[in-house]
Amino acid sequence: MTEVWFVAVAVLGALIVLTLVRLLIGPTAPDRVVALDTVNTLTVASMIVLSVAYEQTVFVDVAIVYALLSFVGTLYIAKYLGGEISA
Amino acid sequence: MIADTIIMVCLGIGLLFNALGVLGILRFPDVYTRLHAETKTTTFGTIFISLAVIVYGAARVMEGETGTYLTLSVHTFVALLALAFTNATGAHAIARAAHRSGQVPKPAVVDRLQEVRE
Amino acid sequence: MIAFLVTALFAYLVYLVLTAGSGTIGLWSQAELIAGGGISLVVAAISRKFFCRTGEYRMANPLRWVLLVAYAAVPFFIEMARANIDVAYRVITGKIRPGIVKLSTGLETDLGVLLLANSITLTPGTLTVGVDEETNDLYVHMINIGMGTETKESFEPDDVFALFQFPEWIRRIAE
Structure with a gap:
C-alpha cells in the first residue's frame, strides 16, 4: 500500500516540473504568477501525500501553514502587479 | 479492502485532474483562460487527493488505531478547507491584477470591464 | 465585549x-x-x-453554518465536478470563445459577494475578474460565451448557473 503514495508523489513532482516550464517561458508577469500559484497548490498536495507515506502527521501541519502563507504571497504579488503597492 | 479501493479511485481522480490543469496552463492562449484551468482543476484534484488521505486515516481509526490517524484525518480536512478558500480568492486577485496592469483578454468576443474603465 | x-x-x-x-x-x-x-x-x-x-453578528448563528456546510457539500460540489469535466473537455479540444461580461447579483453584504465570487470562480466556465463596489455587480470572465449572447448589457445569474440557484442559497446563508 505504501508504494501507491510514493507513486503519487512522483507524479505530482513531474507535474510541478511541467508547470515550471510555464514559469520560465512567461510571457508576461501574470502568467508567471498563475504558474507559481499552481506550484504552491501542488506542493501542498505533495506534502499531504508525503505525510502518509512517511507516517509523519506533522507534515500536514506544515502543509496548512504553507497553504495560508503562499496565499498571502500570491495576494501581495497580485497587489504589486495591479499597481496598488509601490515597491 | 473497500477503503483501499476508494483510496485508489480518489488518488487516481486527483492526479488526473491535476495533470489536466497543468496541461491547460501549458496549452491555453492567455492569462485568463490559464487561470480557468489552474483554479478549477488543481483545486478539485487536490481536494480528491486530500479525500484519499482522509479515507486512509478514517479506515485506520476504524481498525482500532487511535491517536495519530485521527489527527491526520482532521488536519488534512483543515488543510483542504484552507486550500479551497484561498485558491479561489487568490485566482480572483491575480485576475484583477492582470486586468489592472493592462492585460487584454485575447482572444475575446466582449470585454465589459474595459468599457467601464474607459 | x-x-x-x-x-x-x-x-x-x-x-x-x-x-x-x-x-x-x-x-x-x-x-x-x-x-x-x-x-x-x-x-x-x-x-x-x-x-x-463590520459590527454585524449574523454569522454567529449556527444555523447559517449548517446551511453553509450543506451548500458546500451538495449543490456546490456537483457544480464543481461539472466545471472540471467542462474544463477538461476544453483543455483537450481547445474550443474556447472567451470574454468578460457583467453579472448583476442583487446581493448586499460583503460576505455574500465574497461567497458568490468564490463560487463563480470554481463553477463551469466562469472566473471573477472584478467587483463594482457600489452596486455589487461582478465582472466575470467566461471561457465560452454562447453565440449571440455577448451583446447583452448585463447577465442574470440564471444565465450562468444551470442547475442550482446559487444567489438564493447565498442569500439564505449570509444575508
Missing part, C-alpha cells in the same frame, strides 16, 4: 479541532483544554477588531 467573546469562542473551537485525539476527556487531554482556553483569550484580545470589523 461581544466581539471579544465571539472571537474567543471561534478561536477556541479552531484550537479544539486542531488538537482532537490528544487525550481522554472526550477527545482532548486536560492540558490541551486549559492551554487552548488561555491562547484563545490572547488571540481574541489581539484580533477582535479585524475579526468583527
Whole structure:
C-alpha cells in the first residue's frame, strides 16, 4: 500500500516540473504568477501525500501553514502587479 | 479492502485532474483562460487527493488505531478547507491584477470591464 | 465585549479541532483544554477588531453554518465536478470563445459577494475578474460565451448557473 503514495508523489513532482516550464517561458508577469500559484497548490498536495507515506502527521501541519502563507504571497504579488503597492 | 479501493479511485481522480490543469496552463492562449484551468482543476484534484488521505486515516481509526490517524484525518480536512478558500480568492486577485496592469483578454468576443474603465 | 467573546469562542473551537485525539476527556487531554482556553483569550484580545470589523453578528448563528456546510457539500460540489469535466473537455479540444461580461447579483453584504465570487470562480466556465463596489455587480470572465449572447448589457445569474440557484442559497446563508 505504501508504494501507491510514493507513486503519487512522483507524479505530482513531474507535474510541478511541467508547470515550471510555464514559469520560465512567461510571457508576461501574470502568467508567471498563475504558474507559481499552481506550484504552491501542488506542493501542498505533495506534502499531504508525503505525510502518509512517511507516517509523519506533522507534515500536514506544515502543509496548512504553507497553504495560508503562499496565499498571502500570491495576494501581495497580485497587489504589486495591479499597481496598488509601490515597491 | 473497500477503503483501499476508494483510496485508489480518489488518488487516481486527483492526479488526473491535476495533470489536466497543468496541461491547460501549458496549452491555453492567455492569462485568463490559464487561470480557468489552474483554479478549477488543481483545486478539485487536490481536494480528491486530500479525500484519499482522509479515507486512509478514517479506515485506520476504524481498525482500532487511535491517536495519530485521527489527527491526520482532521488536519488534512483543515488543510483542504484552507486550500479551497484561498485558491479561489487568490485566482480572483491575480485576475484583477492582470486586468489592472493592462492585460487584454485575447482572444475575446466582449470585454465589459474595459468599457467601464474607459 | 461581544466581539471579544465571539472571537474567543471561534478561536477556541479552531484550537479544539486542531488538537482532537490528544487525550481522554472526550477527545482532548486536560492540558490541551486549559492551554487552548488561555491562547484563545490572547488571540481574541489581539484580533477582535479585524475579526468583527463590520459590527454585524449574523454569522454567529449556527444555523447559517449548517446551511453553509450543506451548500458546500451538495449543490456546490456537483457544480464543481461539472466545471472540471467542462474544463477538461476544453483543455483537450481547445474550443474556447472567451470574454468578460457583467453579472448583476442583487446581493448586499460583503460576505455574500465574497461567497458568490468564490463560487463563480470554481463553477463551469466562469472566473471573477472584478467587483463594482457600489452596486455589487461582478465582472466575470467566461471561457465560452454562447453565440449571440455577448451583446447583452448585463447577465442574470440564471444565465450562468444551470442547475442550482446559487444567489438564493447565498442569500439564505449570509444575508
